[in-house]
Amino acid sequence: MKNAKRLKIENLNKTFITNKNQKVVAVNNINLDIEPGEFVTILGPSGCGKTTTLRMIAGFEMPTEGKIYIGDEDVASKTPDKRDTAMVFQNYALFPHMNVFDNIAYGLKLQKLPENEIKERVSRILKLMKMEDFATRVPSQMSGGQQQRVSLARALVMESGILLFDEPLSNLDAKLRIHMRDEIRRIQKTVGITSVYVTHDQSEAMGLSDKIVIMNAGNIEQVGNPIEIYQKPKNEFVANFIGKANIVDGIVKERIEEYLEVDIHGVEYKIKSNKNYKSGDKVRIVIRPEAIDIFGEDFTGVVTKSIFMGQHHEYEVEFFGEKLEISYNNPINRKIHDVDDKLSFSFDTKALHIF
Numbered sequence: 001m002k003n004a005k006r007l008k009i010e011n012l013n014k015t016f017i018t019n020k021n022q023k024v025v026a027v028n029n030i031n032l033d034i035e036p037g038e039f040v041t042i043l044g045p046s047g048c049g050k051t052t053t054l055r056m057i058a059g060f061e062m063p064t065e066g067k068i069y070i071g072d073e074d075v076a077s078k079t080p081d082k083r084d085t086a087m088v089f090q091n092y093a094l095f096p097h098m099n100v101f102d103n104i105a106y107g108l109k110l111q112k113l114p115e116n117e118i119k120e121r122v123s124r125i126l127k128l129m130k131m132e133d134f135a136t137r138v139p140s141q142m143s144g145g146q147q148q149r150v151s152l153a154r155a156l157v158m159e160s161g162i163l164l165f166d167e168p169l170s171n172l173d174a175k176l177r178i179h180m181r182d183e184i185r186r187i188q189k190t191v192g193i194t195s196v197y198v199t200h201d202q203s204e205a206m207g208l209s210d211k212i213v214i215m216n217a218g219n220i221e222q223v224g225n226p227i228e229i230y231q232k233p234k235n236e237f238v239a240n241f242i243g244k245a246n247i248v249d250g251i252v253k254e255r256i257e258e259y260l261e262v263d264i265h266g267v268e269y270k271i272k273s274n275k276n277y278k279s280g281d282k283v284r285i286v287i288r289p290e291a292i293d294i295f296g297e298d299f300t301g302v303v304t305k306s307i308f309m310g311q312h313h314e315y316e317v318e319f320f321g322e323k324l325e326i327s328y329n330n331p332i333n334r335k336i337h338d339v340d341d342k343l344s345f346s347f348d349t350k351a352l353h354i355f
C-alpha cells in the first residue's frame, strides 16, 4: 500500500440554498486534523451534517468556504477523480453485470494500468479480504455482507491516501454488522489507510475508531478517543448521545488540589476535575448507569422499573424528583429488586464527571 495521508479540514462551511430561497447551514465552520493511518468516525444525529462533510472530502459536494488538505495539497476545489480518495457506499454501488474480479479491477482499468499489474493487485486484495473463491460470481449471487466486502475491496485496490465510508453497514442485519465492523477494523489496521467513517450508530463508532467526532447541528461538539468521549463528555449533548447518561446537580464546597469537593443532595463526593469552579457554584455531573453501586448506602430510592436483560439488570430509581438509570452486571443468583421496593446505592466517585 502507498503511504497513508494526513487529512486536515480548515473552517469548512456548507450552506445550501433551498428552492424557497432559505439558507440551510449544513456544516458550520468546522476544523479537523486526522493523522496518517487514523480511523476517525463522524457520529451524530440525523441532519447534523456528517454526510455533507464526507461528501465535501470526497469532492461530491463543493464547500461554500474552507480548505480540505489531503497531504499538503488543498483539494477543496478539485473534482473527485483528482483527489486521492476512495469511497465505500451504503448501497454497495457494484456493477450488476460484472463479476467480483471485474468489479474490483474497474478503477484500475480506467487508469489504464498493465493487465498483469491489475491481476496482481486484485488478487492481493481478494486474498486480504478472504474472497478468492468469489472472484467469478456476480453481485446477485452474493449476500449483502459479501457484496459490501467487494465494495470495500474495490475501494482498497485503488491504494488511495484516504478511504471514506458512508454508513456502509446500515443495510446489513445486526449480527452481520458486528462481523463486518470487526472485518473493516482488521483490514484497516493491516493496510494502515487513513479512514473517515460516517455513522449514526454509536456502537459502530466505539468499536471502530481511533477518534470519534461528535457533530450536532453543523458543529463539532467534541473530538476524542472512545474512552474520552464516554468517560469525559464535554457537554450534556455528548453525554446523552453516547451511551446512557444520568445527569445530577451538585454544589461545589471547595477545591482540594486536583479535586472538587461537591455536595450531591447532602452527600459529599471528591471529584477529579480541572474545571474552574468556586465554592457555592452549581454544577452538573454525569454518572453512567453502570457506575452506580447498588451495594452502597449513600442514597435510597424507590424502584420504578426493574428489567432482567440476561447479562445485566436494569433499574430505574426515583432520585430527588428525577429518574436514575442503574445497570447492574452479573445479576444471576442475586437478589432482584422489584418495582416499589426500596433500593440503596452510591455513586462510584472515580466515574463522576463534572461538565
Ligand SMILES: Nc1ncnc2c1ncn2[C@@H]1O[C@H](COP(=O)(O)OP(=O)(O)OP(=O)(O)O)[C@@H](O)[C@H]1O
Binding pocket: 016, 017, 018, 024, 025, 026, 044, 045, 046, 047, 048, 049, 050, 051, 052, 053, 200
Ligand atoms: N441539497 C440540499 N439542499 C438543502 N439542504 C440540504 C441539502 N443536503 C443536505 N441538506 C441539509 O443539510 C443538513 C445536513 O444534512 P446531512 O445529510 O449532511 O446530515 P446527516 O448528518 O448526514 O444526516 P443523516 O444521518 O440523516 O444522513 C440537513 O439539515 C439537510 O436537510
